[in-house]
Amino acid sequence: MKTAVLICLACCALSALSLAGDSKKNDPSSSMAPAKQFTAASTTTKAPTTTTTKAPNTTTTTTKAPTTTTTKAPNTTTTTTTTTAAPPAPSPTPPTNLTVGNYNVTNGKQICLMAHMALQIKLANGIFIVQPKDTNAKGTCDKTTANLTLTFKEGNITFLFNKSVANNTVYVGALSFSLSYPFMKTVAKPYNAKNVSTHLFPTKIGHSYSCKNETIFMGSGLYLEVSQNQIQAFNITKDTFGSPDLCPADQSNYKIAIAVGVTLLILVVIVVVVYLLSRRKRTSGYQSL
Template sequence: MVCFRLSWVPGSVLFSLCLILGAVPSYALEVNLTDSENATCLYAKWQMNFTVTYETTNKEYKNVTIFEHGSPTYAGSVCKDDHNRSVIEVQFVPGFSWTVNFTKDSSNYLIDGILISYNTTENSTFPNAKDKGVQTVYYPVGYTVPLNNIFRCSSLLPVDEKNVVHNYWDVHVQAFVENGTVSTKEFVCAEDKASTTVAPIVPTTATPAPTTPTPKKPEVGHYVVTNGNGTCLLATMGLQLNITQDKVVSIININPNTTDFSGSCQPQSALLRLNSSSIQYLDFVFALKNDNRFYLKEVNASMNLANGSVFSTANNNLSYWDAPIGSSYMCNKEQTVQVSETFHINTFSLRVQPFNVAGGKYSTAQECSLDDDTILIPIIVGAGLSGLIIVIVIAYLIGRRKSYAGYQTL
């Protein structure tokens, strides 16, 4: 027997579905496999999403979010077979499946790997796909967990393999459950154990009191995304997040020393993702404009605040950091990216190049208008001429006054 519980992450709406598995970025997922005696033998609860990028016959690249297409089913899920193997296998839309394998020995069990299979001949899911056929993507997980321990990983686990981006977070799983009771002993993933202290959050009101401390400038981080051809995205920036929730403002300086990053590069788009213990994900998505310029098109964010709440926002209609393809965009002065009414990002010492990176180095930069100091030259010249004219006028008036006084004496 297999049951899946799906629940809204923000809010209290909760419903259960058996024999159905569905997940989108705003859903949590829970699995309970039972043996012939109706005792739990595998338990898992996690959140995930994934997107497939494919090329069309029109030489365009499209992203397909699988969960937007129909209701998934499952088959082949095994709690434990004769070879000490357990499997969770799910079929989503026709031709698309997701499988995770577990194996065990005398003292440990292994979260072995994840296999994703999809068929681009399914025109309803992959309309006008250029390359037709079954595509498979295997990701070796390789987590070894002691028996009678539940594996826990709250951090974001991003995976980018062969045009499939899949992400996992808030993972709790125990394979080969003993005596039908899920263990309370936790085996924590390395990502959660890492020191991920975030700069202080400064709560203020909508009208801050004069004594509210001014947040320090964030430390500048350097982020590099690679693909099969080498470096494909470069970013250097200090980031300060400004969040307004329930009329309370939180300011978070991102510490690059305790922040993980990942990303992907496609011909028409590029992604940089940051995450830490408090930031589930902070995505910067770049796109092409008229095939000769790039710009920041989208920002997505989800993070845990100090009061225990979760803040999420997204905007895919931005237009920042515009520069020609083959160059980088630079802005040393403080700049603001307004994502929504409740979320904006201040950047410091910014430089980005999401396309056509050559030799792992930045190309010539297009500077932002805030950095353009050329206007100072005419201002300085004009101010100097104005001062000279004023001096001449004053000298002339003084000279006339002395001459007039001399005639009065005569």
Template sequence: MTDARHITMQFMILSALLFLGRGMASETLETEHAEADLDHSGNEKGASLNVSKRPSLQPKETAPATGSFVLKNRKGQVCVKANLGVVYIVIEDKKKSFFNMNPKSTMATGYCGDQRAVLSLVFEGGNLEFTFIKEGSVTYVSKMKAVLEPQPPCEKCKSKKYPGIMDHEKLFSATNGKSFMCNSETSLILADSLRIKMVPLQIQAFDLSKGTFGNEVECWADYTKRIVPIVLGAVAVSVILIAVLVYVLLRERRGQNYEQL
């Protein structure tokens, strides 16, 4: 009986040790699994670390920041260069909202050919694309495309995309080797719900000597702003001269009439 009790006690001790060993092993495995679900920063894998950087529409328009973008060919030569500030104008239910493109978060991509080049300015939630054509001694933009996918206005609101395009055009025309420049606002209607405003704008494709802009071709708006004050000044001076001349002639004529009397 004593031997039976002794054997029973040994069996119970072994069972208890085995149970404790399994429990410790289970805790170790659970700890390892928990650590495996964490990345090096201590955040759970699968959790989104980046807050959405999609465009946020604003109710009021502000001046955009000016960015400088270049595109190089396979030889490492600059084939397209653009300095510009861009404002996206979204029209929804006759209400305008605005987004300024941030040059610091915008990347220039595309390609360069001998007669055709494409410059695409890409950022999170949108892009703006220029297609350049070299035709004889003239270079111009034949097509412009843009798309904007802003953040929804509310958590339960659906995301909307606003695409637009202008094709078969001859925009920003300049003689080869020269750049098109406009300090005035350049507004383009790409769709009923999307407009693009660029201010300022200097752009050139092909024939960029040492990667720098050529002589500027002035846009009509800048030309008008520069010429109109000169013309108005000349007209004002002419009117004053005519008035003085008429006054002198009338005075001389009256003097002659007095002498006759």
């Protein structure tokens, strides 16, 4: 019995020794394989993590760049437009409508010359209209002469009146004007005209001259047009115009009406004579039974 137990113990001891030897031979290869696999796996997982986090930062920086460029562009365009704006060209200032003005000249406390008229200067390339609100009237009166000068920013117009007691007439014997005005929106050009051989606006002493529209040729393509004109120099009573003497254009002309009436009368007479002659011929053709 004891022998059998010892034999079993001996066999167990030998088996244990043999197993220990085998485990010593196989342990190095099995332990190094897992270590290499773990290291490789940990290295692989860290690399993609680093790449993924940097990519979105680069994308965010790219989106900010166009925002800065877009905001600067409109500011530059606005500044350039304001700086290069050209000033407007000079243009005529008086309006195109005719306005009637009242102009007086006094001798002491008494009015010696009165004028009620609208004035415009005509050229080949334009018209200048005198504005009464921007015009000053001045002048002098003597026994046989009087003058009226209308002054405005662009120039002046002067009327010189003569009084002839022998002929019982008052008239304008000289007329002149001076004008500097840019008719073609350019630099103002001076225009000067004078006519000393005129016999304008004739009227009896104590009467006023009246005309709806009258154009006066001043030479060199210059004209002075006077509209709605009523003017009187000398012998003014109670600061009112005397009896108006109309210009030829405003006077009633009956000559044409008379000529037309005479022509119609002659035609009627001719028709009556022709009718009577034709009736006489028909009557003479019949014979009595």
